[in-house]
Amino acid sequence: MNKIIVEENTNLDLSTLDSQLSFECSKSKSNLYLHNLKSDNELSFDVLENSVLYLSIFSDKVLENCKITANLGKKSKIVVYFADFSVSKNKLDATINLNEEGATCEWHLASLSSNNDNKDIVVNIYHNHPSTFGRIDNYGVCKDKGQLTFSGISYINKGCHLSKSHQNAKIVVFDNECVAKAKPILKIDENDIEASHAASVGKVSDEHIFYLTSRGLNLEEAKMLITLGYLKPILKGFNDSIQNAIDSLIERRLSNV
């Protein structure tokens, strides 16, 4: 397998590369931007001691059986921003191994499931060492006949005390034929840890709609603004030109809401 050394700023178009790639990151701060992720991609990341990797992924293609694995060393950190606007049937499986003390993962994902998309997104975090920290934030919008499932397990293994693990999965649903599921799971085999999980699936809140319409926004504008609130925060993980591209994609895809 080819090994790619991540420099401070790396942009990679995956469409022309092998499906299986491994990345090594040893810089105190590096940014890696991946686009044109494709089906059967298997990406593995080694984040070495004291390194920080900001991994930004933008996907707007078909994405079947995609796997991401990250192994984190001592006091290392990975921050993932995944903007998932892929289409049709998609399966994404991410596994984060927090292997040494101080290893940290922040996972942010925004996903839009529309038309007949069927998306299954799994993010697992393994706390394999004491004092490791994981956070998963998955936000989704489901419309038309879209299907969207967020699942993920945070494992805090025996002996891994003082670890912290938090999961948050939220999906806003628009149409009666949508199928949306959020299943954040904690599996904990140690005391003296901190863990939480939250999930919500539902239509846009009536109280939120009332609040926004009481300021003069009509129902459609209010719904749109609230919906964008699920997707737009992911933009902060990308540079300006990608932000604009994702932004216009969101507005195009939601234009018939």
Add this chain to the structure above:
Amino acid sequence: MATLKINDLHVQVEGKEILKGISFSISEGETVALLGPNGHGKSTLFNAIMGHPRYKITQGSIYLDDLDLTNLSTDERARAGLFLGLQNPAEVPGVINSDFLRAAVNATSKERISTYKFYKLLDNATKELKMPFDLATRSLNEGFSGGEKKRNEILQLMLLNPKIAMLDEIDSGLDVDAIQTVADVINKLEAQGKGFLVISHYARLFDLIKPTRAIVIVNGKIVLDGDPSLIKRIDQTGYEFIKTELGISIEKEENKMNEVSIGSCAVRESIKK
């Protein structure tokens, strides 16, 4: 000069009649204190005037000048010139405060506002409210303290420029300095000719904004509509005189406690049912 006219308003919430025939009017330039014991319909009145879908108007009407608002949607009422500063504004994650404010300003003003002009407006208003500008760039009310939420409501009031503003316990959660700041803004807007309908349980805010009138709601009806000396009297002696002088007995708030509360065995209670 715009006048909001409420006529014989009856309002139900979840099938229970809360307001039982409310009639009054308020014009621009007036500041009216709305008083009454908890649970007697003050907030219900505000929500019904603003068109909250949970509050069903079963009888009566709401007019702003010649415009019948009774069956209009909430956003149409807002664009007509009404504003409601909420007691507990919702936290809306992901919606950036300034994006929301700009959409609201555009919705309520005749022409679209330029980015530059909007930020200028926002900058001035946040300074006047002594509010850190970064609150404008965060998610709407998310993680805001009680006081920050209330300032954010006043910020919206300043930017949206309504004719009549209803403020529901806008002073709760504010410290003394912040109440002064908010009162200064209300006084300035009143001098510009806005009308205010204000609910508060504390005389401090009323001392600062000097209402021109006071209305007391008891049992879902207006029992007094008079001069602002009522505020001082109620602050000092409570609502007891309504019973002794007007012969109206004040209904107690219903006990809303669930049958099952902490400390009892929820399973056993539910089996009993």
